[in-house]
Amino acid sequence: MADIETNLEKLDLQDQKEAQGGVDKANHRMYNQMQELINKYVELAKQDPESDPSWQPLSKSGETKIYRKEEEVNNVLMDYLVATTTVEGVTAAEMAEVFHSKELKLKWDHTIELISCWRHSTSSVRSTTRS
Secondary structure: HHHHHHEEEEEEHHHHHHHOOOOOHHOOOOOOHHHHHHHHHHHHHHHOOOOOOOOOOEEEOOOOOEEEEEEEEEEEEEEEEEEEEEOOOOOOOHHHHHHOOOHHHHHOOOOOOOOOEEEEEEOOOOEEEEO
């Protein structure tokens, strides 16, 4: 029981440190898993779905094209999707800002009714909801 409490205290201290911005990212408890995912998605982003035969065209509407790739990882079938499009008159940074902003996404993405963000801490669970 003392080990569990000690581990919970360590996690809580790490959560507090993260909240204050003083995070040593390489020592974060999720660092290795996140780095593995990031590396995989960077690898996928570097692939050209139009010339790589492992990507199958799924949909095309105007300039927007969607491709699909299936891959087995540790006996689990992974289904990756990539969409490409051209948007005239805006920079990539502007596009990314509008796409990832919760407030703006609720205005243009009509498939989303509600966005909830959860942050888990060993001492409490906090939720922020916007509609």
